[in-house]
Amino acid sequence: MKIQSAKGTRDFYPQVMAVRNYIVDGWKAASLRSGFEEYDGPIFEFLKMYQIKSGDEIASQLFSFTDRGGRNFAIRPEITPTLARMVNQQINALPRPIKWFSLPRLCRAERPQKGRLREFFQWNVDIIGADDILADAEVIFTAIDYLHSAGLGPDDIVVKISSRKMLSAILETIGIGPDKLDAVYAVLDKKPKLPDDTFQKMIAEQITDPAMRRRVIELMSVEAIDAIGDIVALDAAAKAAVDELRELFETLELMGIVDFVKFDIGIVRGLAYYTGVVYEIYDRRSSLRAICGGGRYNNLLKDFGGPSVPATGFGMGDAVLEILLRQKGLLTDEMLSTRNIEYFIAIAGDEFKPRAVQLTTQLRLKGLAADFSYKSTSLKKQLKAAQTANAKYTIILGSELTENNQLVVKDMATGNQEEITVEAFLKKYES
Amino acid sequence: MKIQSAKGTRDFYPQVMAVRNYIVDGWKAASLRSGFEEYDGPIFEFLKMYQIKSGDEIASQLFSFTDRGGRNFAIRPEITPTLARMVNQQINALPRPIKWFSLPRLCRAERPQKGRLREFFQWNVDIIGADDILADAEVIFTAIDYLHSAGLGPDDIVVKISSRKMLSAILETIGIGPDKLDAVYAVLDKKPKLPDDTFQKMIAEQITDPAMRRRVIELMSVEAIDAIGDIVALDAAAKAAVDELRELFETLELMGIVDFVKFDIGIVRGLAYYTGVVYEIYDRRSSLRAICGGGRYNNLLKDFGGPSVPATGFGMGDAVLEILLRQKGLLTDEMLSTRNIEYFIAIAGDEFKPRAVQLTTQLRLKGLAADFSYKSTSLKKQLKAAQTANAKYTIILGSELTENNQLVVKDMATGNQEEITVEAFLKKYES
Secondary structure, three states: OOOOOOOOOOOEOHHHHHHHHHHHHHHHHHHHHOOOEEOEOOOEEEHHHHHHHHOHHHHHHOOEEEOOOOOEEEEOOOOHHHHHHHHHHOOOOOOOOEEEEEOOEEEOOOOOEOOEOOEEEEEEEEEEOOOOHHHHHHHHHHHHHHHHHOOOOOOOEEEEEEEHHHHHHHHHHHOOOHHHHHHHHHHHHHHHHOOHHHHHHHHHHHOOOHHHHHHHHHHOOOOOHHHHHHHOOOOHHHHHHHHHHHHHHHHHHHOOOHHHEEEOOOOOOOOOOOOOEEEEEEEOOOOOOOOEEEEEOOOHHHHOOOOOOOEEEEEEEHHHHHHHHHHOOOOOHHHOOOOOOOEEEEEOOHHHHHHHHHHHHHHHHOOOOEEEOOOOOOHHHHHHHHHHOOOOEEEEEOHHHHHHOEEEEEEOOOOOEEEEEHHHHHHOOOO | OOOOOOOOOOOEOHHHHHHHHHHHHHHHHHHHHOOOEEOEOOOEEEHHHHHHHHOHHHHHHOOEEEOOOOOEEEEOOOOHHHHHHHHHHOOOOOOOOEEEEEOOEEEOOOOOEOOEOOEEEEEEEEEEOOOOHHHHHHHHHHHHHHHHHOOOOOOOEEEEEEEHHHHHHHHHHHOOOHHHHHHHHHHHHHHHHOOHHHHHHHHHHHOOOHHHHHHHHHHOOOOOHHHHHHHOOOOHHHHHHHHHHHHHHHHHHHOOOHHHEEEOOOOOOOOOOOOOEEEEEEEOOOOOOOOEEEEEOOOHHHHOOOOOOOEEEEEEEHHHHHHHHHHOOOOOHHHOOOOOOOEEEEEOOHHHHHHHHHHHHHHHHOOOOEEEOOOOOOHHHHHHHHHHOOOOEEEEEOHHHHHHOEEEEEEOOOOOEEEEEHHHHHHOOOO
């Protein structure tokens, strides 16, 4: 019986796994560099957890199931709700600010397309318990630090930054009530992906007053923070939000990454839970979906039954990132090896096989990566196998062993060979 | 609204995550030492894939769900079916023997109990395409190599080994037909966990002839390979299987791990797919469930629609292993750190905060782990924070910076302090 894999999932054959590890290990290293601690949650949670902020309709985008006890669960589509649940459960025991990262596997029941899969990996970096704009700057820095370490420069990527706090204050000044905000955000967030007439129709449904609508559209075309005041008179709340944004850009300059960032009032973010700074990272040509998205979400922990604790963070998926790294030539299959052997043990005849097995396992027990050939093949073929396994050295067991109890050790990079007695060789690795 | 996690799952808070990483990283290192390549599959597969070898009733032990297209999926309870599917799909492109390992997250809808969770991690090591007993020996070696590297010796653990091939040949000699074998295996596998009268009743249901039953029970009490011939006359097939087992023990001796292994005819394994050598690893006192189980499964790839290719491998879960390592004092929370900072940047006054942020991020962009305090606290508290973050050095920004442009670098292990200009310090890390 022939079986297929599920649509939108990936089989991680060793070469594909090496790519995943390369990305995930890079995420992890950047997180640790910035002092974040790793956490994770279960792969499935109660379905209702995902419905708190997103409504019941989210269920259709999830893989949900019922256990024998009739409880409804879903495979996690994001880890932020889990983070909020976990932090709430230990809120009094955890020293703040909580600087945590995670590398979760996530699933969404979406139609698979380029850069969008039904199963993917996402890097999550969050700071909880710090209302300081420095925390927003630090998570943005951590994203850039990773992308920079992967070889991407300010000519390759850009962090587009705005503020929900500022936008909501200005929209209220224009006359849009708080009850309308979430719906207006949703339309504004979709603007770049929509044909203009579709956008105009959708925004007209949310903002019926033509003058009001015109001012909102004018606002969304502003290119510099300083130009906002020309369109609307900023009240105290809007001024404070604008000042906060300015402070963020100053801090990012102090951090040495100002070339990577840009104000963009069009960044709104779809999710309802953002309350302050919001941002998305794009390739400079904007030919791909966002690589990363994040922002401040000061109400989420409270919405999940905990105390009011400020929080900020981002998520970066592996799919779009991989496409970009490959486009830029920064990720190739050739640069990644699935095996890295220290010693490959080759034999000049079948009579040496037991000694090969013995020496290989001796080296492994000493903590060294070592391997040998299963098949009885020529020395030439074994040296080829050693190369494939990325061996640093090949040890040849042959007449030198029978006659002088010596190993022939070949340096695979230089081709140099030296002879050494078995005892002298093993002595090097005595602990 | 307060939300709970699902029963039988774990929240990996940083300290718990450090334990998981310690175990999983150890598995990975041992796999790479023995020349295995990492692979992974999707977290969910078509439900029918798990029903091929285990029948439809397996569905009740799985978390299964239906997508909008009406397709039935299940979260993976094991990765071997995925391995068989993946290898079959690429069978002509993959050089053999295929030496692969995986570190999958798995879920089973079981009642949670000690060492048995609904969500767990399992180390899988397999060699496909080698019928040689050397392959069985090598996967057993890899398991022992890991356990040895974690600090467990032959007084702590034992690999109990038998052979399905031998058992089936002998049972046939005794008169038990091939159609009865799977049912008899299932009862024999449960023997150690059953009260004797329950076992007697269950075996009597499968083997109705009392004389035949007596011989099977006598066989199952044999303690040495050489004693089997005293109970039943071995036919050619049984002799070949016994010889193969002897060769396995000889190879394990050559590999230097014979103290860890023991013949045990009671090891049968529950799963139907084993065809040759089978084994389980236990703590010596047998106070816990098996740490690891595996064996040869030469028919699985064929059963999954591929060609007939021999295979052998094991699975080792994280839950029982963690219990054993903790019992032996080989794993403590104290030995694992969630953070390992190179430089902690402390400030002697708030006026130095921007410089602290600048220096910290400069170091991070150079690839070093660095951190600072969010809160304005005393130098003493900052040094405490540096200790908590496992910092190797604390850099103090104070009057030395204002007066001489110097950093005070404190070695956290020795307590030694030295002064160095900012330029000289950063020069050390110029790339």
